[in-house]
Amino acid sequence: MSVLSNVRRFVFPVIAVAAAGTVGAMLLGAADDERAAKFDNKGALIRPEGYRKWVFIGCPVTPNDMNNGKAAFPEFHHVYIDPKSFAHYEKTGQFPEGTVIVKELANVAAKESPSGAGYFPGDFVLLAVAVKSAKRFPNEPGNWGYFNFGEYPNYAETAEALPTDSCNGCHQAGAQQDYVFTQFYPVLRAAHQGRPAEHPEHHHHGEHGEHHGGEKQ
Amino acid sequence: MSVLSNVRRFVFPVIAVAAAGTVGAMLLGAADDERAAKFDNKGALIRPEGYRKWVFIGCPVTPNDMNNGKAAFPEFHHVYIDPKSFAHYEKTGQFPEGTVIVKELANVAAKESPSGAGYFPGDFVLLAVAVKSAKRFPNEPGNWGYFNFGEYPNYAETAEALPTDSCNGCHQAGAQQDYVFTQFYPVLRAAHQGRPAEHPEHHHHGEHGEHHGGEKQ
Numbered sequence: 001m002s003v004l005s006n007v008r009r010f011v012f013p014v015i016a017v018a019a020a021g022t023v024g025a026m027l028l029g030a031a032d033d034e035r036a037a038k039f040d041n042k043g044a045l046i047r048p049e050g051y052r053k054w055v056f057i058g059c060p061v062t063p064n065d066m067n068n069g070k071a072a073f074p075e076f077h078h079v080y081i082d083p084k085s086f087a088h089y090e091k092t093g094q095f096p097e098g099t100v101i102v103k104e105l106a107n108v109a110a111k112e113s114p115s116g117a118g119y120f121p122g123d124f125v126l127l128a129v130a131v132k133s134a135k136r137f138p139n140e141p142g143n144w145g146y147f148n149f150g151e152y153p154n155y156a157e158t159a160e161a162l163p164t165d166s167c168n169g170c171h172q173a174g175a176q177q178d179y180v181f182t183q184f185y186p187v188l189r190a191a192h193q194g195r196p197a198e199h200p201e202h203h204h205h206g207e208h209g210e211h212h213g214g215e216k217q
Numbered sequence: 218m219s220v221l222s223n224v225r226r227f228v229f230p231v232i233a234v235a236a237a238g239t240v241g242a243m244l245l246g247a248a249d250d251e252r253a254a255k256f257d258n259k260g261a262l263i264r265p266e267g268y269r270k271w272v273f274i275g276c277p278v279t280p281n282d283m284n285n286g287k288a289a290f291p292e293f294h295h296v297y298i299d300p301k302s303f304a305h306y307e308k309t310g311q312f313p314e315g316t317v318i319v320k321e322l323a324n325v326a327a328k329e330s331p332s333g334a335g336y337f338p339g340d341f342v343l344l345a346v347a348v349k350s351a352k353r354f355p356n357e358p359g360n361w362g363y364f365n366f367g368e369y370p371n372y373a374e375t376a377e378a379l380p381t382d383s384c385n386g387c388h389q390a391g392a393q394q395d396y397v398f399t400q401f402y403p404v405l406r407a408a409h410q411g412r413p414a415e416h417p418e419h420h421h422h423g424e425h426g427e428h429h430g431g432e433k434q
Contacts, residue, residue: 052404053300056273058323059293062335072332076276078404083270106275106403113398114391115289118279119336120401174331181330184337186323187269187295 036082036100037131044158045131045147051102054080058185061119063108072170076106076121079185086191093192095178097143099132124152129159130167132178137161141168142179253299253317254348261375262348262364268319271297275402278336280325289387293323293338296402303408310409312395314360316349341369346376347384349395354378358385359396 036054038046057079064074081089085099109122127149131137137145146167147159171179182188253271255263274296281291298306302316326339344366348354354362363384364376388396399405 052407053272053303055270056295056297058338059276059278059295060330060332060335060337061276061278062330062333066334071335078273078276080273086270109400113277113279113401114387115277116279117283118277118288120277121275121403122401124403124407170331183326184330184339186338186341190269190341 035098036084037098037133039136040158043136044160045129045145046158047127047149047155048082048100048102048129051080051082051100051104054082054102055086055187056080057086057101057187058181060181060184061108063119073103073105073126075108075119075125078102078104078106080104081188089188090191095132095180097132097134101130101180103128103130126151127155140164141172144168144171144179252315253301254315254350256353257375260353261377262346262362263375264344264366264372265299265317265319265346268297268299268317268321271299271319272303272404274298274303274318274404275398277398277401278325280336290320290322290343292325292336292342295319295321295323297321298405306405307408312349312397314349314351318347318397320345320347343368344372357381358389361385361388361396 036048038048040046059076059078061076062071062073064071067074080102082100085096088094088096088099104127105125106121107123107125108119110120111117113120129147129149131145131147132143133145134143137143141164145161148162149155149159168179171181175181176183180188253265255265257263276293276295278293279288279290281288284291297319299317302313305311305313305316321344322342323338324340324342325336327337328334330337346364346366348362348364349360350362351360354360358381362378365379366372366376385396388398392398393400397405
């Protein structure tokens with residue numbers, strides 16, 4: 001048996017594992033550096049990209065015809081959370097620093113279809129975003145900043161934080177957890193059900209892993 | 218310089234690249250082979266996993282109180298498409314072989330919140346799935362098979378295809394494209410807007426890439 005042959009037998013598997021580890025670390029590293037909320041150098045929020053591929057959490061509808069034609073947010077609310085913060089929420093039941101929640105509105109296209117009467121979504125209307133950041137919004141309730149990117153299809157490239165009153169009034173009055181309307185977001189509730197939502201410091205790793213018995217999805 | 222040292226200098230980078238390539242190919246291979254619809258050996262559909270992280274496409278609501286207490290599908294429809302088929306739809310405006318569309322229902326938790334009157338989702342109710350497969354459903358309209366996994370939280374592990382009449386009646390009567398209610402799914406319409414939906418053979422690659430001017434997301 002030659003020296004080369006011996007070296008091969010030793011070197012191949014070691015290097016293959018090392019190289020695989022490096023590739024894995026590069027992939028993880030890229031994901032970890034990716035913040036869903038990006039701000040320009042004047043502190044305005046840059047419109048998030050790709051949010052329609054984020055995790056959808058729920059869809060309240062507040063139609064104009066149920067609000068004397070003056071709904072605050074007609075009509076359908078497509079509400080999303082960025083995937084990294086969703087993964088954190090699955091594990092801890094908490095919204096981490098940097099959480100981005102997107103609310104894209106769609107109007108009502110119809111009130112009848114072959115499957116019955118109801119409200120059926122049509123076209124996009126408006127894009128609004130909330131970002132949780134103790135660093136940027138130290139004095140806002142829950143450290144949430146709220147942003148409005150205007151009307152579809154002419155969403156603004158950037159948006160400045162809105163005054164606290166304009167959004168937080170409703171969130172403070174009615175939202176179940178940390179100024180988020182989790183009572184209307186079954187996807188979030190299912191993701192942390194059976195897990196301690198209020199006291200992450202009491203979190204037992206073994207008890208509340210990624211897959212637990214109560215969750216069917 | 219020893220033979221080993223020479224071997225190292227030659228072998229290390231080559232193997233590192235080869236190993237990285239292999240890992241990359243394995244990752245790509247896994248993604249490419251991953252069909253969203255999996256069937257058991259009796260031909261029953263295995264309940265899809267992870268669909269709450271798929272691409273949400275729209276959320277009609279057909280409340281019982283708008284249907285004399287007898288809505289066919291109360292209440293909120295959380296409708297998703299598997300990510301691979303969504304990517305195909307973005308490019309071509311067509312649903313490819315193997316498309317999986319999930320409809321998870323959520324009941325109505327409230328009709329009032331600080332933001333106004335409306336319908337607000339509560340808990341999950343039922344899981345239904347449609348799979349497009351010419352191979353498995355050669356005689357069904359559009360090659361769609363329909364499945365019902367029953368009631369939350371006791372979704373079945375597998376489901377057999379339902380008789381054509383039980384689902385296709387509504388889809389045939391009212392769905393805008395290929396038995397899918399695309400008129401109620403703004404996310405799908407935005408994904409292929411400005412692209413040729415009906416004649417993929419006329420598709421010009423350069424004109425209709427991943428990012429085009431008309432789409433704001």
